[in-house]
Amino acid sequence: MTSKPTVLDLEKYIDQEVSVKFQGGREVRGILKGFDPLVNVVLDECVETLRDPNDAYRLTDKTRRLGLVVCRGLQVSLVCPNEGLQEIENPFGQQPQI
Amino acid sequence: MFPLSLLTTAKGNPMLIELKNGDTYNGRLVNADSWMNISLQGVICTSKDGDRFWNIAECYIRGNSIKYLRIPDEIIDMVQEEEMPVKDKNKKSFSHRGRGGRVNTTGRGRGRGGRGGRRGEGRGNDGRGGPRGGAR
Numbered sequence: 229m230t231s232k233p234t235v236l237d238l239e240k241y242i243d244q245e246v247s248v249k250f251q252g253g254r255e256v257r258g259i260l261k262g263f264d265p266l267v268n269v270v271l272d273e274c275v276e277t278l279r280d281p282n283d284a285y286r287l288t289d290k291t292r293r294l295g296l297v298v299c300r301g302l303q304v305s306l307v308c309p310n311e312g313l314q315e316i317e318n319p320f321g322q323q324p325q326i
Numbered sequence: 327m328f329p330l331s332l333l334t335t336a337k338g339n340p341m342l343i344e345l346k347n348g349d350t351y352n353g354r355l356v357n358a359d360s361w362m363n364i365s366l367q368g369v370i371c372t373s374k375d376g377d378r379f380w381n382i383a384e385c386y387i388r389g390n391s392i393k394y395l396r397i398p399d400e401i402i403d404m405v406q407e408e409e410m411p412v413k414d415k416n417k418k419s420f421s422h423r424g425r426g427g428r429v430n431t432t433g434r435g436r437g438r439g440g441r442g443g444r445r446g447e448g449r450g451n452d453g454r455g456g457p458r459g460g461a462r
Contacts, residue, residue, distance in 0.1 A: 236363065236386060251391055253347060267388060285347055285374050305345060305391030308369070312383030319370055319379060 238263045238307060245310040246271070250303045253284040256294065257310055266301035327405050332397065333358045335405045342396040343387060348374030351387065362389030 238246075238260060247257045248269060258271030274294040280286040336355055343351045343364065353366030369382040 237365065238386065249347075249349075251347065285349075302390075305347070305388050306385055308382045308385030312381070314381050316370075316379045316381045320372075 236263070236265065236267060238269075241307075241309050247306075247308050247310055247313065248299055248304055249306040250299070251305045252303070253279060255279075255287060256297070256299070258294075258297065261296075264301070267304045267307070268301040269299040269304060269307065271297050271299060327402075330358070330360060330362070332401060332405050333362065333395070336397050336401045339398055339401060341398070344393045344395075345387070345391050346393045347391070351382075351385065353382075353385070356384070359389075362392055363387065364389065364392070 241260045242262070244260060245257055246260045246269075247255065248271065249255050254276065256271065256274050256276045258274030260269065261272050262270040272295075274297045275291045276294055277287050278290040278292060280288055333355075337357065338354065340352065340354050343353075343366070345351070350372045351366060351369050352372070353369035356365040356367050358364045364387045365384065366387065367384045369385050371380040371382055371385075373379070
């Protein structure tokens with residue numbers, strides 16, 4: 229629809245810390261070093277947030293260091309900058325979703 | 327009306343996106359492309375079971391991982407108003423794309439069928455535009 233091939237604008241996050249979520253539930257954060265139109269992503273000083281062994285989608289406070297990684301674009305489901313990311317109280321009142 | 331027309335019309339509006347993994351993202355749609363890749367601003371992320379929440383300044387969501395989107399009701403009226411120009415725009419961009427090699431290299435233009443009949447209309451080369459007009 230758009231004339232641009234992709235809405236991906238990760239250029240502005242280069243050398244900043246970003247979070248990447250994968251299909252299947254893994255989540256990592258690291259310093260964005262590079263990316264391509266397929267959303268393959270290079271992260272430096274990457275840290276994976278470990279998940280609850282009983283629930284693949286529930287994150288714990290534990291982490292493990294991965295170092296320099298390439299994230300395979302096919303598996304990436306979400307990329308967001310870590311700056312401005314914070315856990316908050318329920319902003320929707322009683323109902324969790326609109 | 328096409329899902330992606332609705333989505334492009336909804337640019338700048340708040341919406342809810344649920345991913346296949348169950349997380350939901352509420353935010354303002356900044357941009358969306360033909361793969362339904364989406365960038366959102368002013369995002370509130372809700373965990374799958376709805377008990378944890380995060381504030382995110384902006385995020386990029388791969389269309390691949392989207393389960394569904396909830397869009398404000400008003401958008402549907404805006405699409406109908408804009409249907410003609412949107413259609414023309416699409417036609418242009420698609421025909422460019424086709425000639426640019428995508429359709430030709432994949433042979434997809436032929437695959438759409440109905441070429442013989444459409445050709446007489448003078449726009450027969452536009453493999454994607456033809457059926458689109460007919461579907462309306």
